[in-house]
Amino acid sequence: MVDIEQLNPRNEAALRAWWDVGNQANAYRPGKPWPVWEQSRVSLPAHNPERGVTLLAAIDGREMVGAGLLVRPLKENLHTAMAFAYVRPDRTREGIGRRLVRELEVVAAGDGRTTLQGEAYLPPGVSGTAPEAFGRAMGYAVASRESIKELATADYLQRRSGLVERAPVPDGYRVITFDTVCPEEHLASFGRLLGMLMSEVPLGELDLAASDWPPERIREAEQRQVDTGRHVLTAMALAPDGAVAGVSDVRVDDSDTVHGQVGITIVDPAHRGRRLGLALKVATHDLALASYPALESVDTSNAEVNTWMNAVNEALGYRTIETLLELQKKL
Template identity: 70%
Template sequence: MVDIEQLNPRNEAALRAWWEVGRAATAYRPGKPWPAWELSRLALPADNPERGTTLIGAIDGREMIGAGLLTRPLQDNLHAANAYAYVQPTRQREGIGTALLAELEVVAAGDGRTTLQSEVYLPPGTDGGPAAFAAARGFAVANREALKELTLSHYVARRDDLAASAPVPSGYRIVTFDTVCPDEHLASYCRLLGMLLAEVPLGELDLTDSGWDEARVRAAERRLVDIGRHMLTALAIAPDGAVAGVSDVRINDADQTAGEVGITLVDPAHRGHRLGTALKLATHDLALANYPQLVSVDTANADVNVHMNAVNDALGYRTIETVLELQKKL
């Protein structure tokens, strides 16, 4: 008999067993798809003003053989939640993943969430597998993205030519920082963050615009500092002093060899100046300067985001997986 139980993330032994299941279940994927233990040990028990988290485990006797994760936004999109299920490779096809998802749906519905979202990762150009599992449980594909990886040695080899072709436009300047936005740019930075969901291609995902104020940004920054997650950020400052664009690369103290792009966004009023390329160059340069041991950076872009895909291709990113963003109405 397999029991499905909610876990206390502050119970380190239970958290480690949960983490080990997720690591084993994702080991077949390229790159580093599962966070380092030290990051999970710090991040999952920590208070998060942006996101509520529930961990569940499938336990057979004294062994954890399945791990479930439910996250839900706490500031906006209060109708939505994200669910993920992982099963030990030797125990797959026994209904454990189905049982985990069913329990996550109960938790989400109990919290008033009406839209459940998830993701599956496939080799480029393939279908089936996890996607078929999700479809059989009522999930539909709402958006399609490419997960891309940049080897930093490839970036360094082409960096100077790319910088020469995309200089910072006249009148603009680039400001960089580690995680904590300078006070003088904070209000304008908040305005730009509030545009993100309206500007990023979301396909059929049931998400609405978010609102950011200075208190919300500062609370999110404090959490990142507390868990050792660095958001190396570049802002494009327009001639009138407004924040015209933003991009970041995120790196954890627990694993300084791998990073990921968080967001890249240029205000529509300032597009057409190649600010996206200039911002990405600034963040990748900052990452290399601060973390010389950095080996790779990942990013994900919707297939329809032609401009950003072109920028990333020019930097040297190459597709390693297809990401299907899934959605189900509860």
């Protein structure tokens, strides 16, 4: 009999077994789809008032054969939760994944969540795969499609001079960069731009609402990044009047300095049409490489319908390695 149990993330031995299951379950995917152990060891037990985390373990005797993760936002979108289920490759097709998802749904419903979201991954241009079929069988519809892209930094360096020529910083604007902590004089304007994110990013049918980012919330989020060893390498475009016109970042963890991830990229609609997005991307990638010379790759994801951002990323040298299906179910 396989038992489904909740796991205490502060139990390091149990957390390592949970991490191992997820690592094995994602080993078939291209790129670097699973965090290194040290990232999970630090981040999962850390207190975070922005989110609630529940870990599940599928136990067969003394072995962990499946792992579940439920993430609940605690500041906004309180009707939603994100659910993930992983099964060890040698134990698939035994109903373990189905039981994990059902238990995640029970936990979510018990916390008052009415919309559950998840993800399925498949090769580009392919449909009808097992993860897609599993989501459909569990009642999850495709709410959005995204492309997961990866950039080899060597390719970026070969293209860089041409990119700078194509996207100089517009007259009257300037671009500043920083590691994680926003300069105080730009904090309020930065929060205003962050509050636009959900309304400006293509969400498809995802049931998500915008959020507010007052200065104190930003500072608390920055401190959590610092405490867990994550560097949010940020480029910020300032308009002629001093307002934040756009922002982009690349995130690198102290525990994995050869791989980075793009976090957010947004340009205020009032300042679009000036190639600020490309200029910001060049600035963040330059900062990441200056900070971490051994950086080998960076990954990102964008909605397939976001043609502008996809074009910017392709100009930098990003190549699609996977399709991400954003799944959603009303409980």
